[in-house]
Amino acid sequence: MRASTVVLLGLCSSAIVLSLMSTWTTTVETRPRTNVTLKPSAAIPLANRSIVDCANKRLRAVEGARDIIRDISSRRIVTKLILGHNFLADEGCVALFDFLCTPDVKKYKIQEISLNSNGIGDRGLLAIANYLRENQNLKSLFLQNNAFHGDPETITIFTEAVNSSCLDTLSLASNTLLSDPFISQFLPTLDARKLRELHLSMMDMTSLSTDPLIHFLSSHRCRLRTLKLNGNNLGTRSVTRIIRAVTMYNYNMTRLEMSANYSFDPDENELDSFAERPAMEKELKRAMDRNEFLARMRQKDALFLLATSRRLLLRSRRSESDTATAQPSPNPKAFPFQSLPTELQLHILSRATPRLSNAQRLRVFAYAADPSTLPPSGVSQFTCIPDPGSLPFSTGLGTCASGTCLGAGNSLQCRKEKLRNAWLERVDCVLNEPD
Numbered sequence: 001m002r003a004s005t006v007v008l009l010g011l012c013s014s015a016i017v018l019s020l021m022s023t024w025t026t027t028v029e030t031r032p033r034t035n036v037t038l039k040p041s042a043a044i045p046l047a048n049r050s051i052v053d054c055a056n057k058r059l060r061a062v063e064g065a066r067d068i069i070r071d072i073s074s075r076r077i078v079t080k081l082i083l084g085h086n087f088l089a090d091e092g093c094v095a096l097f098d099f100l101c102t103p104d105v106k107k108y109k110i111q112e113i114s115l116n117s118n119g120i121g122d123r124g125l126l127a128i129a130n131y132l133r134e135n136q137n138l139k140s141l142f143l144q145n146n147a148f149h150g151d152p153e154t155i156t157i158f159t160e161a162v163n164s165s166c167l168d169t170l171s172l173a174s175n176t177l178l179s180d181p182f183i184s185q186f187l188p189t190l191d192a193r194k195l196r197e198l199h200l201s202m203m204d205m206t207s208l209s210t211d212p213l214i215h216f217l218s219s220h221r222c223r224l225r226t227l228k229l230n231g232n233n234l235g236t237r238s239v240t241r242i243i244r245a246v247t248m249y250n251y252n253m254t255r256l257e258m259s260a261n262y263s264f265d266p267d268e269n270e271l272d273s274f275a276e277r278p279a280m281e282k283e284l285k286r287a288m289d290r291n292e293f294l295a296r297m298r299q300k301d302a303l304f305l306l307a308t309s310r311r312l313l314l315r316s317r318r319s320e321s322d323t324a325t326a327q328p329s330p331n332p333k334a335f336p337f338q339s340l341p342t343e344l345q346l347h348i349l350s351r352a353t354p355r356l357s358n359a360q361r362l363r364v365f366a367y368a369a370d371p372s373t374l375p376p377s378g379v380s381q382f383t384c385i386p387d388p389g390s391l392p393f394s395t396g397l398g399t400c401a402s403g404t405c406l407g408a409g410n411s412l413q414c415r416k417e418k419l420r421n422a423w424l425e426r427v428d429c430v431l432n433e434p435d
Helices: 002-038 061-073 089-100 122-132 152-164 179-189 207-217 236-249 270-317 342-351 358-368 388-393 415-426
Strands: 051-053 080-082 112-114 140-142 169-171 197-199 226-228 255-257
Touching: 051 061, 061 089, 089 122, 122 152, 152 179, 179 207, 207 236, 236 255, 236 270, 255 270, 270 342, 270 358, 270 415, 342 358
Parallel strands: 051 080, 080 112, 112 140, 140 169, 169 197, 197 226, 226 255
Antiparallel strands: none
16 A cells, blocks of 8 residues: 555656646747847837938939838838938939929928938939929038039039029038039039038048139128138139138128138149148138137127017007006106107117117018017027036026026027027028128
């Protein structure tokens, strides 16, 4: 009896051990599969969902353009196309921009397109110009290091498209095939009202481009704040002439880059002129600092004129019923400024804004007199985002001048600053505008 019991217990123990081993083995074998199957896919950040980033994807010709088109069509919002370092060439570029020109795609309101290093030639540039013509949404266009040859007719069409657009930034850097012939045709006809930044670095420009550059920088057609001419072959003499022209005639540009501009002209001794460069750099810096100061003062004048003229112009529009309420008796010793005719009051205010042109003042007056431009009543909706590091020392969150806003530290663009800049652009008070 005891022997059978021992045998039975032994068999049961063996069965339990085998069962446990089987369970442990199954767990070990299936656990990796479970982890792989249940691993969540990487989420796309919200800020990047409107950006089509196909850079360095080895996209070629029409097939590559179709991949980009499928990516665009799969999204509800598209603001940027980052397509650099592929090989779309003319065929892919034409296919892509034919698609972008269709009415259904224009709803995306794309603001930035980067097509650097794609082997695009003049035929592709024509397709880009067709899309750019009268485009009110695109702000930045980057076309560095392509294969443009600069056919005169193509350059004419492209320049007209740039002039009719709202481009803020245009980069044509590293297109060495364009060189002096392109500059001599592009700059004399460039008249883009919204263009503020132009990149023409490493384009194999020589001293032959000096006169077109100077004539453009000295004319009213130049509304640039930034111009980059690095890595060309202008030479020290040309650089000196450009700096002198900007110092004398250009009061808008705040950043001019001309590094590494050595000339291969045997008549120009670069070693002898090397000693002049510190003085040239100081002269350029003084001109840029002057223009930056004038820009700040011009914007300050525009904001002051808006605040004061709005009170005068909107008060003159009030009906008698609105102004019939009892008013405090005026101080007899104070000058009765408000009793003067409105035209005379505005003329006096204009004398307090010497950095604005007559046309700029009239645009500010027209904006101030329009009641529909008044902000919503009540508490301001555009409170700045406070900087956590400065909160204990802050006296309020409503202004940016105290330095307590994250926008003041370049961490992000302050909401108030963005609205202010948009208004200055609307009334064209950003740039110097001589009478």
